[in-house]
Amino acid sequence: MNVQEYISSGIVESYVLGLASEEERKEFEQYCQQYPEVMKARTDFELVLEKQAMQNIIVPDPSLKSRIWNQIGVTGKVLPMVEPVPVRKMSWIKYVAAASVILLIVSLYWNISLFNKNQELKNNYDLASEKIKEMEHDKQVLQQNPHVKMASLKGMEASPQSFATVYWDTASHDVYLLANNLPVPPTDKQYQLWALLDGQPIDLGMLDYYVKQKKLLVRMKNAQKAQAFAITLEKKDRSDVSKPQGDMYVMGNL
Amino acid sequence: MNLNTTYSEQELVDLLQHRNEKAFTYLYDNYSGALLGIVNAIVTDKETANDVLQNVFINIWRRIESYDPSKGRLFTWMLNIARNAAIDEVRSKGYNNSQKNVPFPESNEIAGAVTGTDITDVGLKKILGNLKGELRVLVDMSYFQGFTHEEISKALNLPLGTVKTRIRTALIQLRTMIQ
Numbered sequence: 001m002n003v004q005e006y007i008s009s010g011i012v013e014s015y016v017l018g019l020a021s022e023e024e025r026k027e028f029e030q031y032c033q034q035y036p037e038v039m040k041a042r043t044d045f046e047l048v049l050e051k052q053a054m055q056n057i058i059v060p061d062p063s064l065k066s067r068i069w070n071q072i073g074v075t076g077k078v079l080p081m082v083e084p085v086p087v088r089k090m091s092w093i094k095y096v097a098a099a100s101v102i103l104l105i106v107s108l109y110w111n112i113s114l115f116n117k118n119q120e121l122k123n124n125y126d127l128a129s130e131k132i133k134e135m136e137h138d139k140q141v142l143q144q145n146p147h148v149k150m151a152s153l154k155g156m157e158a159s160p161q162s163f164a165t166v167y168w169d170t171a172s173h174d175v176y177l178l179a180n181n182l183p184v185p186p187t188d189k190q191y192q193l194w195a196l197l198d199g200q201p202i203d204l205g206m207l208d209y210y211v212k213q214k215k216l217l218v219r220m221k222n223a224q225k226a227q228a229f230a231i232t233l234e235k236k237d238r239s240d241v242s243k244p245q246g247d248m249y250v251m252g253n254l
Numbered sequence: 255m256n257l258n259t260t261y262s263e264q265e266l267v268d269l270l271q272h273r274n275e276k277a278f279t280y281l282y283d284n285y286s287g288a289l290l291g292i293v294n295a296i297v298t299d300k301e302t303a304n305d306v307l308q309n310v311f312i313n314i315w316r317r318i319e320s321y322d323p324s325k326g327r328l329f330t331w332m333l334n335i336a337r338n339a340a341i342d343e344v345r346s347k348g349y350n351n352s353q354k355n356v357p358f359p360e361s362n363e364i365a366g367a368v369t370g371t372d373i374t375d376v377g378l379k380k381i382l383g384n385l386k387g388e389l390r391v392l393v394d395m396s397y398f399q400g401f402t403h404e405e406i407s408k409a410l411n412l413p414l415g416t417v418k419t420r421i422r423t424a425l426i427q428l429r430t431m432i433q
Contacts, residue, residue, distance in 0.1 A: 010422025013429055016326065018334045019396055019421065021403070029325060042326065045429065050288075050329045052432045056377030057287030058294050061304045065282060068311045126380075 006031065007041045016045050059119055147171035151229050153250035158233070159183060162250045166193070166229040173222040175204055182207075182249065185233055192234045194244060195226035196251075203242050207231070228253045263328055270318045282311060285329065289336040295379040296340035296398050306343050310336045341400035381431045389424035396421055 014020045015028045032039045147170050155162035165178040177193055185191060191207040205221040230251040232244040259280060261269065269277035289310055294303045313335055321331050379398065382390055395401045395409075403421070407414040 008426075010419075010426045013425035014422055016330055017397060017425065018337060019425070033324070046327045046330045048429065048432055049333070050327070052378065053288040053291055053329070053333065056291045058290040058303075060286050060290050060307055061301075064286070064304055064308055068282070068308050071308070071312055072315045 001031075003031075003035050003037050007038060012038075012041045012045050016042060016049060057119070059116055145169065149254050151252040151254050153229055153231060153252035155250055156248045158247035159249045164231060164250050166252070168223060168226060168229075168254070173224055175220040175223050177207065177218045177220050179207065179218070182231070188236055189233050189246070190236050191231050191249070192241070192244065192246075193220050194230045194232065195223040196228040196230055197225050198227070201230070201244050202226070204229075206234075206241075226254065264323070267318075267321065267323060267328055271321075278315060281314070285332060286311070288329075289332060291377050292333060292336050293340040295377060296337065297343050302343060303340070306339050307336070310339050313339065337397075338400070341398075345400070378428075378432075381428060384431055385424055385427060389420060389427065392417065392421050393424045393428065 011020065011024065011028055015025060020028060028038070028042075032042060149168050149170055151166045151168070153162075153164040153166060159182075162182050163180040164182060165180060167176040167178070168174070175193070175195075179191075182191060193204040193207060194201040195204055196202075202223065203221070204223055207218060207220075228251060230244075231249050232246045233249055234241070234244065234246040238245065259276075261277065261280065266277055266281065270281065286307065290303060290307050293306045293310065294300070297303045297306055310332070314332055317335075321328065325331075382393055382398075385393060391410075392406065395406050396403065401409070403414060403417050406412070407417045410417070412420075
């Protein structure tokens with residue numbers, strides 16, 4: 001038998017993941033005893049899988065542990081027992097012991113909450129990177145379209161660090177806004193995108209604050225003609241939305 | 255929470271096989287999250303996933319004597335118990351109402367069901383999303399839904415040998431993605 005060929009046939013992964021047939025299992029277990037390379041390949045993959053699983057944990061319901069312990073009838077005492085000590089002579093030990101138990105409990109609690117927090121952050125991070133991936137994809141599609149023009153909108157006096165990008169399809173007139181960096185608006189205000197033509201603003205729609213969007217890339221109203229684009233921050237209950245009244249945050253030419 | 259004790263794998267197995275409660279606590283504290291990760295990839299409902307995990311640990315405690323270190327690491331053994339328990343749950347009657355169920359769907363339905371990327375997927379299931387169409391369907395059906403190669407062969411109208419080689423190809427690709 002060619003051991004290397006056998007190892008790289010996918011049998012190792014298939015066995016470890018529990019997808020091998022009964023016959024394949026028996027054969028694999030026999031080869032593991034016979035060839036140290038096969039055994040090593042198995043352990044290597046097991047460790048890869050274990051590491052992967054340990055990086056993708058989901059914290060169980062906190063009540064689950066006691067439910068399990070009740071069912072299997074173990075006491076589940078995690079904290080070390082504090083032995084009763086003769087009180088008169090060594091009463092200080094009691095306080096030390098009590099204090100250390102309290103410390104231990106506090107530290108356990110601290111650990112658990114940090115752990116949960118960490119998990120939450122990680123989940124948020126995963127979600128965010130997924131969104132970014134999606135956005136990158138949309139961006140790529142847009143960038144590959146020969147009709148699409150791009151305008152980088154740079155921060156104005158009101159918010160110099162702001163930055164946004166507009167993709168305008170000159171064939172279909174579709175407008176997409178990528179809010180790269182816009183500050184969180186006050187709750188009574190919202191951003192509005194404008195196309196500028198001969199100095200005149202044309203309303204291209206309001207931007208629901210972008211973190212609420214599943215995609216960071218937002219489709220706006222179509223623009224027939226434009227020389228530049230700009231975003232202003234406007235009051236939400238404004239009666240006439242066809243003219244900008246608030247501060248201009250970003251602007252850029254095509 | 256593991257404060258200061260760590261066990262080597264062999265120590266842990268010895269202690270567990272002697273019904274050492276502290277070792278079992280250690281096992282739960284260190285591995286429950288990872289096992290719930292795999293259960294949750296199969297049983298998407300969180301509450302049900304926790305119930306499944308409860309049975310998984312009870313099974314680990316009761317069946318620890320049958321664990322044979324020569325056949326694989328302890329974690330692999332637990333992972334397979336967790337995966338099987340989750341698949342059983344999905345296939346059991348109680349889970350039929352709204353979720354994927356026992357009767358085999360048409361092959362085009364299966365392909366459709368797994369092509370959309372669900373952004374809440376984590377872990378292996380998420381990596382699965384990087385596999386190309388058919389390979390992804392094959393791994394999803396065999397690993398996450400627990401169909402045998404024979405069942406898949408019938409459902410997708412592919413020769414059994416093809417199903418087997420393609421699943422292996424997919425697993426090799428998955429492995430490189432994990433690493």
